[in-house]
Amino acid sequence: MEIKDISFSYQDKVKRLHHVEAEITIGQITTIIGPNGSGKSTLLGVLTNNHQPQAGQVILDGKAINKYKPKELAKKLGVVHQQNTAPADMTVEKLVHYGRLPHKNTFSGKVDKDDEMVEWALECTGLYEKRNDAIDTLSGGQQQRVWIAMALAQDTPFLFLDEPTSNLDIYYQYEILELVKQLCEEHGLTIVMVLHDINQAIQYSHHIIAMKQGKLIEKGNPKKIVTKQMIQEIYGVNVVVKNDDDVGMYIVPLGI
Amino acid sequence: MYKKMISFIVVIGLLLVVSLYSMITGSIEITAGELFKGLFTGTNENVEIIKDLRLPRIVIALFAGAALAVSGVLLQAVMRNPLAEPGIIGVSSGAGFASIIMITFFPTLFFYTPLFSFIGGAIAFLLVYMFSWKSGLNPLRMILIGVAINAVFTGLSELTSSMNASSMMSGISVTSSTLTMKTWDDVQVIVLYGSIGLILAFLVYAWCNHLGLRDKTLKNLGFSVNRARFVISIIAVLLASIATAIAGMFTFVGLLIPHIGRALVGNDHKLLIPFSAAAGALLILTADTLGRTLFSPIEIPASIIVAVIGGPFLIFLLRKSDRIYGN
Numbered sequence: 001m002e003i004k005d006i007s008f009s010y011q012d013k014v015k016r017l018h019h020v021e022a023e024i025t026i027g028q029i030t031t032i033i034g035p036n037g038s039g040k041s042t043l044l045g046v047l048t049n050n051h052q053p054q055a056g057q058v059i060l061d062g063k064a065i066n067k068y069k070p071k072e073l074a075k076k077l078g079v080v081h082q083q084n085t086a087p088a089d090m091t092v093e094k095l096v097h098y099g100r101l102p103h104k105n106t107f108s109g110k111v112d113k114d115d116e117m118v119e120w121a122l123e124c125t126g127l128y129e130k131r132n133d134a135i136d137t138l139s140g141g142q143q144q145r146v147w148i149a150m151a152l153a154q155d156t157p158f159l160f161l162d163e164p165t166s167n168l169d170i171y172y173q174y175e176i177l178e179l180v181k182q183l184c185e186e187h188g189l190t191i192v193m194v195l196h197d198i199n200q201a202i203q204y205s206h207h208i209i210a211m212k213q214g215k216l217i218e219k220g221n222p223k224k225i226v227t228k229q230m231i232q233e234i235y236g237v238n239v240v241v242k243n244d245d246d247v248g249m250y251i252v253p254l255g256i
Numbered sequence: 257m258y259k260k261m262i263s264f265i266v267v268i269g270l271l272l273v274v275s276l277y278s279m280i281t282g283s284i285e286i287t288a289g290e291l292f293k294g295l296f297t298g299t300n301e302n303v304e305i306i307k308d309l310r311l312p313r314i315v316i317a318l319f320a321g322a323a324l325a326v327s328g329v330l331l332q333a334v335m336r337n338p339l340a341e342p343g344i345i346g347v348s349s350g351a352g353f354a355s356i357i358m359i360t361f362f363p364t365l366f367f368y369t370p371l372f373s374f375i376g377g378a379i380a381f382l383l384v385y386m387f388s389w390k391s392g393l394n395p396l397r398m399i400l401i402g403v404a405i406n407a408v409f410t411g412l413s414e415l416t417s418s419m420n421a422s423s424m425m426s427g428i429s430v431t432s433s434t435l436t437m438k439t440w441d442d443v444q445v446i447v448l449y450g451s452i453g454l455i456l457a458f459l460v461y462a463w464c465n466h467l468g469l470r471d472k473t474l475k476n477l478g479f480s481v482n483r484a485r486f487v488i489s490i491i492a493v494l495l496a497s498i499a500t501a502i503a504g505m506f507t508f509v510g511l512l513i514p515h516i517g518r519a520l521v522g523n524d525h526k527l528l529i530p531f532s533a534a535a536g537a538l539l540i541l542t543a544d545t546l547g548r549t550l551f552s553p554i555e556i557p558a559s560i561i562v563a564v565i566g567g568p569f570l571i572f573l574l575r576k577s578d579r580i581y582g583n
Contacts, residue, residue, distance in 0.1 A: 048476060049476075050475060069478075074476060074478030078476070079472075079473075081470065081472050081473060081476075083470070085468070085469060085470050086468055087468040087524075088523070089522045089523050090523065099477070101477040102478040154477070
């Protein structure tokens with residue numbers, strides 16, 4: 001997937017993205033980081049065709065994403081948004097079945113493949129036992145996994161996650177990140193996500209895209225691009241970057 | 257599941273009982289036996305009168321109730337707003353205003369009243385939608401705009417009817433409904449369009465369910481949110497307009513019944529739509545039957561009974577469950 005010279009503004013005409021240029025490597029995890037208002041989520045919105053850029057294109061398999069029919073695109077891109085709503089009494093299984101929508105016609109019924117994918121999605125996300133529970137009886141971490149399961153049932157090669165760990169306790173954060181890693185390694189999904197935690201981004205990504213004020217500041221392998229200077233420039237936070245033989249690379253914030 | 261089945265059985269059972277009671281009670285009283293015998297043989301004079309005067313009224317009450325309740329369900333789904341209801345957001349008053357205009361200025365085109373009502377309802381709905389679009393269909397704003405649109409159309413209707421007070425307007429009341437003086441022609445219209453609307457409503461139950469998710473999520477599933485919204489809205493306006501054109505203004509039914517429905521059979525529209533249709537029919541028929549029997553020979557308009565019973569019941573329901581709709 002190629003991101004070509006994207007510029008974007010909302011109706012208020014303030015430019016939120018300035019000439020962003022990047023590429024998403026197939027079969028790997030790319031993480032977008034940056035401070036609040038840097039345009040991370042906006043970029044994710046453009047990549048998933050939720051926002052139409054004023055200039056530039058996102059090319060997927062040789063075709064601009066806004067040229068795809070909605071259902072065709074939905075067979076390629078699965079998206080887990082930051083905020084989600086569902087009727088409180090809907091069961092996990094029913095909700096996950098919504099992931100099969102792009103593969104259906106308006107009035108066609110269920111087919112075996114639908115059940116197969118839903119089973120798989122429930123297994124992957126560890127929700128098999130909870131399948132008949134109502135959404136509002138689940139914990140925050142479980143609910144997040146339900147939405148991921150729905151995107152998985154969509155059976156797409158790409159999976160986009162907008163801050164999948166926000167509002168979760170640290171255990172559940174890592175549970176989600178481990179799931180993401182497993183989906184990439186075992187099932188070959190290409191993953192693009194937005195994260196707040198820089199250490200999690202370093203630990204779980206093959207590539208990092210670092211944004212500030214709508215501009216792409218740095219992109220590439222986290223081991224190469226994450227430096228004291230880079231973090232200072234983007235976040236304005238003073239950090240030390242450490243390398244440990246056991247845990248790999250990590251940063252420790254010292255102050256501002 | 258058990259609770260849902262019981263709810264259905266109780267409502268349908270009550271519907272049958274009240275329908276029968278309504279047929280045999282009133283200024284002419286007969287027994288159920290006489291009624292059935294008369295219906296088949298056609299020799300009982302009282303039964304013939306009931307067939308001409310009481311039966312049309314019952315059928316209209318049933319269809320108006322079903323149409324208004326289902327219209328409420330659909331509007332709530334489209335607007336993702338638990339307060340959306342044809343009476344509150346001005347669809348009914350728009351439809352009512354159009355039919356008053358129609359009857360005042362073009363009485364010869366009486367046959368097209370449903371069409372005019374539909375256009376009036378659609379305009380009111382469009383206005384609400386347009387004015388609240390900018391706020392991203394913010395629920396509170398949408399209701400406030402709906403209330404304003406409703407006030408305007410109600411005012412216009414009252415203006416038109418007070419200017420024509422001397423003429424033949426007495427048959428139509430602006431803010432309430434009486435089901436007296438209904439004929440089999442009225443029945444034909446409401447049964448035809450009402451059935452079409454109800455069937456269509458049931459056919460789009462899956463879309464109504466989809467709209468329980470966010471627009472963004474649906475878009476990423478390749479679901480065309482705008483098309484679904486448009487189609488469901490048209491069906492909702494059709495149902496509300498036809499009910500208003502034939503039976504007059506009823507507020508509350510489209511609000512009260514769907515909420516009761518959600519509490520009893522859940523948010524799945526596959527059950528909620530048929531349940532609301534049955535419960536709405538039951539409510540208006542009960543109200544109308546009480547209205548004409550309680551203080552006979554004085555008739556109380558059914559809409560007044562609905563409001564008097566419905567208000568306290570809704571408050572009771574809201575106090576009981578804080579989980580009303582969605583999350």
